[in-house]
Each structure stands twice: as C-alpha cells, then as structure tokens.
Amino acid sequence: MSLSVEVDHLTLRYGDTVAVDDLSLRLPGGKIYGLLGRNGSGKTSVLSIVSAFRRATSGAVRVEGAEPFENAAITRQICFVRDRVDAQDSDCVRKVLRLARTLRPNWDEDYARELIDRFDLPLKKRVGALSRGAKSALSVTLGLAARAPLTIFDEAYLGMDAPSRYAFYEELLNDYIAHPRTVIVSTHLIEEVGSLFEEVVILDHGRLIAHEETETLRSRGVAVTGLVDQVDTFLSQLSVAGHTVLGEQRLGRTKSTTIYGQLDDDQRGKARAAGLDLGPVSLQDLFVHLTAAAEASR
Numbered sequence: 001m002s003l004s005v006e007v008d009h010l011t012l013r014y015g016d017t018v019a020v021d022d023l024s025l026r027l028p029g030g031k032i033y034g035l036l037g038r039n040g041s042g043k044t045s046v047l048s049i050v051s052a053f054r055r056a057t058s059g060a061v062r063v064e065g066a067e068p069f070e071n072a073a074i075t076r077q078i079c080f081v082r083d084r085v086d087a088q089d090s091d092c093v094r095k096v097l098r099l100a101r102t103l104r105p106n107w108d109e110d111y112a113r114e115l116i117d118r119f120d121l122p123l124k125k126r127v128g129a130l131s132r133g134a135k136s137a138l139s140v141t142l143g144l145a146a147r148a149p150l151t152i153f154d155e156a157y158l159g160m161d162a163p164s165r166y167a168f169y170e171e172l173l174n175d176y177i178a179h180p181r182t183v184i185v186s187t188h189l190i191e192e193v194g195s196l197f198e199e200v201v202i203l204d205h206g207r208l209i210a211h212e213e214t215e216t217l218r219s220r221g222v223a224v225t226g227l228v229d230q231v232d233t234f235l236s237q238l239s240v241a242g243h244t245v246l247g248e249q250r251l252g253r254t255k256s257t258t259i260y261g262q263l264d265d266d267q268r269g270k271a272r273a274a275g276l277d278l279g280p281v282s283l284q285d286l287f288v289h290l291t292a293a294a295e296a297s298r
C-alpha cells in the first residue's frame with residue numbers, strides 16, 4: 001500500500017523566519033521522491049508537517065486525502081526517519097526494535113534481523129553508546145523494516161560511512177521493488193542517491209523551484225564532449241538565449257562542457273556530425289544551477 005501526499009499553499013513560520021512559503025505539491029503514491037534543497041530551504045519543516053510532527057501556520061497537508069495531524073489512523077502509516085534514533089539513550093537496541101514491532105503495523109521482524117546483521121548493529125548496546133554511524137544505521141533499519149506506506153528519510157543516513165550508505169541504497173531499492181510504497185528521501189548526497197529517485201522536488205527558501213520526473217530534469221541539460229575546437233565551434237553556433245554553460249572540464253585536446261538547455265534534433269545532428277559526444281548532465285550540476293538561478297531572481 002502507498003499513500004499520496006498533497007500540500008496546498010503551505011506556510012510555516014518560526015517567528016520572523018518563513019521556513020515554508022506558500023508551497024503546493026502533489027505526490028501520487030507509489031514512487032520514490034527526492035527532496036532537494038540547500039541548507040535551510042525548508043525540507044525538514046515540510047516533512048515534519050507531512051509526518052504530523054508539526055502544525056503548519058497556514059495551508060493544508062493531506063495524506064491519502066486526510067489531514068495527518070492528530071490522526072492516528074494516518075500517522076500509524078507514516079514513518080519519519082531522521083539521523084537520530086527516536087528512543088531513550090538508556091534503551092538497548094533490542095528494546096528499540098521490540099517497541100517498533102509493537103507500534104508498526106507492517107513491521108517485518110525477519111527483515112529487521114537481516115538489516116541488524118548487515119549493518120552489524122549490537123543488540124545489547126545502549127542507544128546512547130552507539131557511534132553516530134550506528135545510530136543512523138539503526139534509524140534506517142527502523143525505517144525500512146517498518147514498511148510504512150509513507151516512509152520518509154530525512155538525511156537519515158548522513159552519519160553512515162560510504163559502504164553502509166551504499167548498503168542502505170541497495171536495501172531501499174530492493175525492498176521498495178518487493179514492497180512498493182511511497183518513499184520521500186531528503187538529501188544533500190545527490191549524486192549517490194539520485195539514481196533511486198523517480199521524481200525530484202527542489203525547494204529554495206521554502207518555495208518550490210522544480211518538481212519533475214528525474215529523467216525529464218536530466219534531459220534539461222547536456223554534456224558536450226569532443227576536441228576543444230569542435231566543442232567551442234558547436235557551442236558558439238547555439239543560440240545563446242536558452243543555453244547556459246554550467247561548467248567545463250579539459251583533458252589535453254578534449255573537453256566536456258555541460259550546458260543547461262535542450263538541443264533540438266537539428267542541433268543534435270550537427271553535434272554528431274562534428275564528432276561530438278552528447279551525454280547526460282549530473283543531477284548535482286542541475287541542482288546547483290537551478291538553486292543559483294532562484295537565488296539570482298530573488
């Protein structure tokens with residue numbers, strides 16, 4: 001089962017700070033969404049409201065059509081995972097897992113045990129005595145094994161080292177395929193985890209600056225690679241308006257220039273005829289470009 005999320009003209013203020021600014025968003029169920037944004041762009045604030053941890057200043061959130069705040073039937077179906085464990089420091093890992101089993105209607109104990117082994121988590125250790133990475137690993141274990149119809153990872157795996165993070169991405173993808181649900185992942189590690197996202201949502205200062213299928217977003221940029229002169233000649237022929245150079249890398253007589261802006265069939269044909277290679281642009285480059293453009297237009 002997967003839950004949809006609708007956000008309508010949502011605003012959250014902390015005193016004078018507008019953390020979420022009239023945000024509207026539709027996330028149909030059954031996909032993995034990437035929620036991206038620079039520090040302080042409002043990701044945690046939005047996710048906290050969706051998960052019913054906070055109330056909005058104005059606007060509405062509906063999870064599968066229902067307001068989640070103080071709605072136990074809905075909140076039971078939502079798992080909000082952060083990089084700290086929602087448990088007492090004095091509780092041992094085994095106790096935390098036991099509690100999750102009683103609270104989570106779709107809890108899979110066998111899968112939880114598998115994850116405990118994979119992340120090498122010590123069952124008898126107190127939460128307060130776990131390393132930062134182990135705390136994150138316990139959090140993602142709780143998030144995955146809960147199999148909640150709406151599962152939210154808010155930078156939950158930041159404390160984990162690279163092998164553990166890749167283990168998490170692999171588990172997330174495999175378990176999502178076996179047990180489809182709605183997953184929202186907020187992250188700064190765009191390149192690492194970006195391939196998991198079916199849709200990407202980008203926030204800037206609490207506002208929506210992009211919401212697109214990942215492939216559509218990727219297709220908005222192109223990397224042009226070839227001999228330096230050929231690349232320069234080709235780029236000089238493109239209409240300047242609508243194409244922004246995001247960056248370039250040179251290696252001897254070749255270079256790769258990434259641009260924001262789509263090429264039409266004619267332009268693609270000319271590039272190929274000139275012996276140029278056209279490749280995808282990284283999500284990270286597009287993210288940097290879009291957030292910088294939003295900054296400049298404010």
Ligand SMILES: Nc1ncnc2c1ncn2[C@@H]1O[C@H](COP(=O)(O)OP(=O)(O)OP(=O)(O)O)[C@@H](O)[C@H]1O
Nearest residue numbers: 014017018019037038039040041042043044045046
């Ligand atoms: N409890 C709070 N009290 C006051 N201001 C807050 C509080 N929580 C967040 N803010 C402010 O709200 C804005 C959005 O913060 P939020 O944590 O939602 O952003 P974020 O995108 O999750 O950031 P990060 O990527 O750094 O975790 C920021 O300006 C932040 O300083």
